[in-house]
Amino acid sequence: MAGHGARGRSGGRPTLEEVAARAGVGRGTVSRVINGSPRVSDATRAAVEAAVAELGYVPNTAARALAANRTDAIALVVPEPETRFFAEPYFSDMLRGVGAALSDTEMQLLLIFAGSDRERQRLAQYLAAHRVDGVLLVSVHADDPLPDLLAQLEIPAVISGPRSAEETLTSVDSDNYGGARSAVEHLIARGRHRIAHITGRLDVYGAQRRIDGYREALRDAGHVVDEQLIEAGDFTEEGGRRAMTRLLARCPDLDAVFAASDVTAAGARQVLREAGRRIPEDVALVGYDDSAIARHMDPPLTSVRQPIEEMGRRMIDLLLTEIADRRPAVSRGLERRQVVLATELVGRASS
Amino acid sequence: MAGHGARGRSGGRPTLEEVAARAGVGRGTVSRVINGSPRVSDATRAAVEAAVAELGYVPNTAARALAANRTDAIALVVPEPETRFFAEPYFSDMLRGVGAALSDTEMQLLLIFAGSDRERQRLAQYLAAHRVDGVLLVSVHADDPLPDLLAQLEIPAVISGPRSAEETLTSVDSDNYGGARSAVEHLIARGRHRIAHITGRLDVYGAQRRIDGYREALRDAGHVVDEQLIEAGDFTEEGGRRAMTRLLARCPDLDAVFAASDVTAAGARQVLREAGRRIPEDVALVGYDDSAIARHMDPPLTSVRQPIEEMGRRMIDLLLTEIADRRPAVSRGLERRQVVLATELVGRASS
DNA sequence: AGGTACCGTGGGAGCGCTCCCACAAGTGAT
DNA sequence: ATCACTTGTGGGAGCGCTCCCACGGTACCT
Structure with missing residues (x-):
């Protein structure tokens, strides 16, 4: 195992500190530039950006997550109790939409399987430990306790296919x-x-x-x-x-x-x-x-x-909004967001 | 945005320190118990485990990743240039195997899309920043530069379907x-x-x-x-x-x-x-x-x-082994690991 | 002229953990 | 009795970042 000190400072990944030194500014300033704060002068910003480019700096996610208390990750929970739920286009199309929407952001997509009881147990721990900023729920059954757990933990979540007309979670569905x-x-x-x-x-x-x-x-x-x-x-x-x-x-x-x-x-x-x-x-x-x-x-x-890919995209949009609001829809009270997308009949020889 | 101090110490997630206090031991000891070190007496271990259970302690991944310089995450890279590559059972079955093998571990599965050039760019950054401990590569074409990038960065990787008879990466394939x-x-x-x-x-x-x-x-x-x-x-x-x-x-x-x-x-x-x-x-x-x-x-x-689910499982096994060895197969020299699994003919009316 | 803003900036503190060194206590050889 | 080890343990340092406070500088008021 690589020892603490042995960790390659031999030209290894640069840190904020090193970028700051290179750009001749302070650590805080580099952080501001990285995070797109407006309170930086254009000249400074340019200098920092140059240093970032030269050093090939990439922020350390773990450090950021620790300091900022967020994860920049969202979980796609795959229930998969009745196996191979995602063999059909549904899952893959949705994933494509999700991926497309996500590629514009810094968010990571975590795939979590919650089939067995043990896996559900682990998922609950996961969520309790706030290891993700938000959750995408697909194909949830009416009696699944998961949505309520999410609401209770105040974790932003979007569900595909509301459980009922009274669904409290933000949902995206086709018509x-x-x-x-x-x-x-x-x-x-x-x-x-x-x-x-x-x-x-x-x-x-x-x-x-x-x-x-x-x-x-x-x-x-x-x-x-x-x-x-x-x-x-x-x-x-x-x-x-x-x-x-x-x-x-x-x-x-x-x-x-x-x-x-x-x-x-x-x-x-x-x-x-x-x-x-x-x-x-x-x-x-x-x-x-x-x-x-x-x-x-x-x-x-x-x-x-069904416009499944589009559904995936919308789910991400809604989820990112909720995460930005830092509060699940329920505790904001008022407007439950429910998006319903149109379907299309594809005529073939069977009718 | 939740301020630094505003972070709920109001019964929020317990830390190592709190577990240590509760168990009447030091921080280091709790860490050892959590990580299964053998150098802890049975009595102490029991006390710590009790405290962990009482407090519902779950380690903070970000802090762990930062301190230990590992991520406990592996990436499944989905090339998906020729769209909907994973519509067919191939992908979902493999995912099932991967999920099954992973559920015995603490590893997270990250889904990364590397379809567009921009996405591939980001992926390269990701990898360069060592944001995953290992990579699973599926359906890679002969001329894909990704495997070589991985070898160069010395990131453990397993490929499904070798690119040639001379594949240097560890691979799993069906016969x-x-x-x-x-x-x-x-x-x-x-x-x-x-x-x-x-x-x-x-x-x-x-x-x-x-x-x-x-x-x-x-x-x-x-x-x-x-x-x-x-x-x-x-x-x-x-x-x-x-x-x-x-x-x-x-x-x-x-x-x-x-x-x-x-x-x-x-x-x-x-x-x-x-x-x-x-x-x-x-x-x-x-x-x-x-x-x-x-x-x-x-x-x-x-x-x-093809025993695709089994392939997924084996890929994870091999990858975890490589990660444990903390070095990709190539730089260990010698044995390239290639697993080939048997297929089965399913007879139906068409023949 | 002095006061009051604000802006851009530097850097301290701290996030929760792992690693490691130091140390006390026990064990056995000399 | 002394010296060497070993075993279990505590806690300091530090991982790389964000947040925030403090500070000097400039602009605009009175």
Whole structure:
């Protein structure tokens, strides 16, 4: 192990002090320049910047964090209890948006897995120790205690997909209601009359909103909502198969299915095929997410696209704002910030 | 901004000093206990541990990093120049392995995007400033300067997929050669004689190894390798379409295709369909990666699965070892560590 | 002229830890 | 009894930074 003194002063990383000496100014002044304080004369600033460039100075994050009591890091918490949650585009697209928004800042992105109980335990410690300035929460379930822990610790946090209509945390979401509406309206426009819906997990707020959108689109078009045509799913393929089987048994006359996710649609497709129904001739099929599966399905699946990358970007924007305000939205009282982004229907051969 | 003095000593996070006072020992002793030094008596250790538990003490990472000149963080560098590289299972599975291996340690995982030039610039600064203890490199191209930069800075690093047979960095890879062999042997066993290969990007070492495996499997089975049956692809769907079109024009008598990736196979499938070839009756198709697309393709695609999660785990193991050795493999001279993991052929209806 | 601002600046104190030296107490050889 | 070690321990110094106070200088008022 490198001893204390052995730490390479042999041309090693320069310190603030060295930059100050080089520029012929004091330590404080260099600090001000580095941190963009306006209270520095132009001449001094230029001299310091030159010294910084010559020495290739890069601030020591640890020292800064220690002195300033902040970390310049935000955590992306990946629940990942039901494994490989991020296999689908959702995660990677969001990550791309997050990365893009972050690249304009000095913030680091920490990936924290909170699948097992032990990992959640560690996460709680992490947060309690204030090792991050803010937290990004994705795909949180209604009964997850994490958001409340964050609120209690007064750690800025943004959640993707509010847990309910009363979500207190700042949230970014896509318009699940509108997305579902557009899917159903599309099917109606195609002349379908018996449109079924395979829902997502009912404890997920977004799934509820999609059901709402389904219902109201039908109602607004003058259709009667037949509860027999609604069957609970869970976003999975297997759930799609089960739901589709039940739906076919109950309503053999259905002529369209709107599934709450692409994988669910894939499961439904399989059952429809086995039952001898042609897609889209006999039954039109629409999914949700516009994932890779949708493009590669046979026939290619009409699906609702969410602007996930944009969601990632907005989450970061909001989080940085909260961090700058140094106080979570709840304790500021008043305005809960909820951003809802529009979806887009991507038409393909399945409908 | 919270002033210096305003920092809540109002029951806020306890410090080493406070734990020491509580346990009736010195600061150094607590430090030793926290860091698992053996030079502490059992009685003292117990007392300190009790105090830690009572106070809910969590070490301050920043202070530790500053004093010890290490960061307890490793970076996962995501090149992501050719966008959404991590949309497919590859990335998420690897992340899962990485996360699993990391959850046994105190290490943090930093996600760093190095797509744009600006981001790469920043990354170089990062590394130069030694803000991470080690680096995980995934999907690096043959001409990437990053590995050399890491070697020069003497930062421990592990690469997934060596850049060449002479890779100097510690690497973890799946057996591309063996995977390709198993795919081709499978096709031969199915009675196929005119087996084509759509390659991956030729500047990727793994793609070369797959070509080697393809060639030698044929040769060992007594077939003649017809160079006409090999067509360059680039791992993409569009590349698969182009390559398949050319192959069909050149060798209309082919009866099997081994594609270097599942998406490539998807592109090939489309062209085969349009040409009226049935899969698998007329042309058998095998992909690589065993991604979601393979399972959902019509017909489901036979594919070569790589133990990606395991790869992630091994990468972390190796990296932690190097960090513990506090010196990158190259400067230790001698043993370059290269781990190669076995693949598995997943048979489905396409072959 | 003196007073009162403010601006730009230097540098002390301190963030919470690790490293190491010093030292007391114990152990065994001489 | 002395001398050497060893073992466990306490606490000083210092990691590189930010925050803030104090100070000299200039500008503008009375």
